[in-house]
Amino acid sequence: MRAANATVFVVDDDVGVRLALESLIDSAGLRAVCFASAEEFMLEPQPESPACLVLDVRMPRLSGLDLQRELASTPSRIPIIFITAHSDVPMAVRAMKGGAVEFLSKPFRDQDLLDAIWHALDLDRAAKLRTAELDSVQSRVARLTERQRQIMMHMLQGRLNKQIASELHLSENTVKVHRRRIMERMGAANFAELVRMIELLDRNRGLQQSN
């Protein structure tokens, strides 16, 4: 089942709606964790496993849109599905611009909500995989020596061993040895794989940060 260890958080101040959402999510084979307010949710640690948030817009004190804004300033990128009893266009636009996955008016079709939840969990799973891969590439780059990193940059610019050797005043053989070590430490089976890793890093964080 693709739901293994996924968590669906629910924040709604209406106890009836909250219980019903818990039942529906449970009946779809997912784990629901419910909160009566945005403040309570913010105290909850975010799981490593895939998760998403079903969030009511109108709540006393911190509203759903406020919570979305708060979350945007934290490392958490949990996908949000908004539910609301009064939908108006500006509110929906604000929510979607803030990166919401879906905006549903109460009462919604249960299947529409479940579809949105599955989609949000898929997004979160993909995002978390990407983050994990990035972390792993970054830690491998960190294990390279200064010299190896230097040589890797030359390699990535498409230079031949001979060119690198003359530029860095090394023997061609030394460059070859470094090259093999780099491939080993980076866990790259071939040059194309190394390029893909560094591109991933470059696109997301920039290689500079890893230095």
Place this chain on the structure above:
Amino acid sequence: MFGLDPVLTKITCDGFFRMIHPDDRVDLVREFEGAVQVEREFDAEYRIVRPDGSTRYIHGHGQALCVAFGETTQYAGTVADITDQKQQERRSFESMTAGFAPGSSAATMEQLMAVVAHEVNQPLTAVITNAGAALHWLAGVRPRPDRIRRVLLQIAADGNRASEVIARIRVLSGRAEVGRHPLSLNAVIEVVIASTSPAMRSHGVVLRTRLEKCLPPVQGDRIQMQQVVLNLVMNAIEAMTAVDTRSRSLLIETVSDVEGVSVCVDDSGPGVDERMLEKVFEPFVTTKVHGMGIGLAITRSIVEGHGGRLWAERKPTQGAKFTFRVPFAEARTR
């Protein structure tokens, strides 16, 4: 949940009934004994008073398992603390009725209905969502009767919650418990003017009044009459916001005749189309972009509840004129 020490206390049936709130005890005992006698299920909401004096709302559900010599030997069931749910219901009612007190800021029927729609929408959402869950469990490889049962109980609770909202609206809209006192419509109008003048100022509406001096009192409920006038005035202001090419002027007039008092609310807005003059009072008919089309329907029902009439006219120049007429206070006692 009962605020008792689980080690020291052994709850007996009598001890249990002693914890029940005095106002609920008789009914609960009757329900319980009735259920035991015919071995049917037992289902009740009641309050308990804990040893520390606090009151909690409890939902109890269960069944006598076997009856021997007229005495229940075993009783199995569940109790759930529903205090939070009850408090929420009360809070939402308070938020629903807040703003409709006399002299409070302008709240129209439309706003009231928007709140009501929200309050009914929540339990409806819960009902639909719970039904979805029950269907999922039924369709599963191993159906889960325990879960389905819980969800059905929840559906019943949410249904009751929605119907309580409706019951409260009845009270608000004058089907029950409404005062009938002699009152001055001029005074009612003054209160409404005071609460709507900020809205008039911000929309550039110029108000004129032509209130008959020494207007005889009519028989009615002051808050409901305020709602009627308020709704007509807010409708007029809203209608005139569509007008930019001429001045926005509002005239409120009171006139008495032999049987009663008429109140006219006369605006310089776009007016009401000839074909719409009667239709505007039908529920869910609206000319507004955001309106629910329910304000005038309720307004008319309140006026008719006071033995009066409410109608709309198209003015020869421009704008609309809404008039309602209610009988004198003396007309009833005479």
